[in-house]
Amino acid sequence: MKSDSVNIIGAGQCGTLTAIMLARHGFELNVYERFTDPRIRDAEAGRSINLALAARGLNALQQVGIDALIQPMLVPMRGRMLHQADGTTSFLRYGQQEHEQIYSVTRLGLNQVLLGVADDTPNLHLHFQQNAIAYDAPDRTVHIRNELDGSMYQIAAEPLLAADGAGSIIRRSFDGTGTFGGIESLLAHAYKELSIPAGPSGEYQLASDALHIWPRGGFMLIALPNPGGDFTLTLFLSTAGNNSFGQLVDEAAVMRFFEEHFSDVAALIPRLCDEVLHHPLGILSTVRCRHWHDHGNVLLIGDAAHAIVPFHGQGMNLAFEDCVRLSEIVDDLGGDWPNVFARFEAEQLANANAIADMALDNYIEMRDTVRDPKFALRKTLSFELERRLPQHFIPRYSMVMFHAEIPYLLAQQRGEIQNALLEEFTRDANSLAEVDLPGAADAALSRLSALKP
Numbered sequence: 001m002k003s004d005s006v007n008i009i010g011a012g013q014c015g016t017l018t019a020i021m022l023a024r025h026g027f028e029l030n031v032y033e034r035f036t037d038p039r040i041r042d043a044e045a046g047r048s049i050n051l052a053l054a055a056r057g058l059n060a061l062q063q064v065g066i067d068a069l070i071q072p073m074l075v076p077m078r079g080r081m082l083h084q085a086d087g088t089t090s091f092l093r094y095g096q097q098e099h100e101q102i103y104s105v106t107r108l109g110l111n112q113v114l115l116g117v118a119d120d121t122p123n124l125h126l127h128f129q130q131n132a133i134a135y136d137a138p139d140r141t142v143h144i145r146n147e148l149d150g151s152m153y154q155i156a157a158e159p160l161l162a163a164d165g166a167g168s169i170i171r172r173s174f175d176g177t178g179t180f181g182g183i184e185s186l187l188a189h190a191y192k193e194l195s196i197p198a199g200p201s202g203e204y205q206l207a208s209d210a211l212h213i214w215p216r217g218g219f220m221l222i223a224l225p226n227p228g229g230d231f232t233l234t235l236f237l238s239t240a241g242n243n244s245f246g247q248l249v250d251e252a253a254v255m256r257f258f259e260e261h262f263s264d265v266a267a268l269i270p271r272l273c274d275e276v277l278h279h280p281l282g283i284l285s286t287v288r289c290r291h292w293h294d295h296g297n298v299l300l301i302g303d304a305a306h307a308i309v310p311f312h313g314q315g316m317n318l319a320f321e322d323c324v325r326l327s328e329i330v331d332d333l334g335g336d337w338p339n340v341f342a343r344f345e346a347e348q349l350a351n352a353n354a355i356a357d358m359a360l361d362n363y364i365e366m367r368d369t370v371r372d373p374k375f376a377l378r379k380t381l382s383f384e385l386e387r388r389l390p391q392h393f394i395p396r397y398s399m400v401m402f403h404a405e406i407p408y409l410l411a412q413q414r415g416e417i418q419n420a421l422l423e424e425f426t427r428d429a430n431s432l433a434e435v436d437l438p439g440a441a442d443a444a445l446s447r448l449s450a451l452k453p
Helices: 013-024 053-061 067-073 107-119 251-261 271-279 315-333 335-366 372-389 396-402 408-426 437-447
Strands: 005-009 028-033 049-055 075-077 079-083 089-093 102-105 124-128 131-134 141-146 150-157 160-162 183-196 212-217 220-225 230-239 282-288 298-300
Touching: 005 013, 013 028, 013 053, 013 107, 013 124, 013 315, 028 131, 049 107, 049 315, 053 067, 053 212, 053 315, 075 220, 089 141, 102 107, 124 251, 160 437, 183 271, 212 335, 220 271, 220 335, 251 271, 282 335, 298 335, 315 335, 335 396, 335 408, 372 437, 396 408, 408 437
Parallel strands: 005 028, 005 160, 028 124, 079 212, 160 298
Antiparallel strands: 049 102, 075 102, 079 089, 131 141, 141 150, 183 230, 183 282, 212 220, 220 230
């Protein structure tokens, strides 16, 4: 049955952007969010990792014409600034073209802009402090508690889009059935958010055009710049064992840990002990589902369908790509929701699994592999091959971050071939001058088909 109305659970970035896009197709949208409107009261401090906006996310914002509204809050990052344990630093570009950069943006700021656009959309209605607590599959109804007065009511899946995050109540309501077959895998690591304020004159205390990384093998610290001159830092550690959050139990332990591993940055974090000891501990999980839809009734979208760890900066970008792809399919099929949902799953599920794998790979790269001298050489060789063979060789990182037209699955498949090639031709070399460049180029041509323009 076709429907002119759509209900969405979750008013985060994905739910709100999806609502805007579907409303512009002429549907009546109602969005239900369990939290308070973030434009009225800020999100809890210490709980949100800064977001990295890349090509796929920018493409989505451009499609709805709101990229200009986001622009003032973006801080461009051209590459990684690596801070080694001995205090030395090195800068590695993300890409070699001037436009190949990613952008730091706060989750709160982005949410506020999207919600403002949603409020200005006549056929889109936002309902805050409305908590979806369960889904009744036989009756196709969501049970919602009004957190303002405690009353209960129901809404219909006509259809229902579940954009309620990694811990999706809608997805979990199907546990024990074969509908979604969702599996949540927790990483044995967690994170805490810290902060470096702006300097006395509002200046940045670290280079502002980089994502800063302190790689320490099994753990790391990262820092992303904000428009006000401050940095949001995220400390990633094991939850237990040596060098873990389990050991950071008091101020003395925190200071010992930072003096040993991050002495160059500790002095820039004035509330270091307070933030480490009292900011909430964030979990890191991957959600994979066998299916994302229940006929034409329910569709999982964004993190509810495919939460990924943040180490490739693609969680939001993948979710925004979902919004674009769903909108394109609706443009083709209209409100034929069973077929819309089926096609969406068929086209996106394998891509989501691919970037989930690559995000886990990138954690190892960020905390460990970047310390290998051969890492920089392989990066240099990959840029050289891209310059020589732009239709055949694009570094995997660039395919993921800067080429919205290349599906994640294809980036993963080509990336595996390219990585093997880079390792092969740098195995006995210590500089680009020692690499057999003609041989590497010939190997790339023979192993990689040309990408379509």
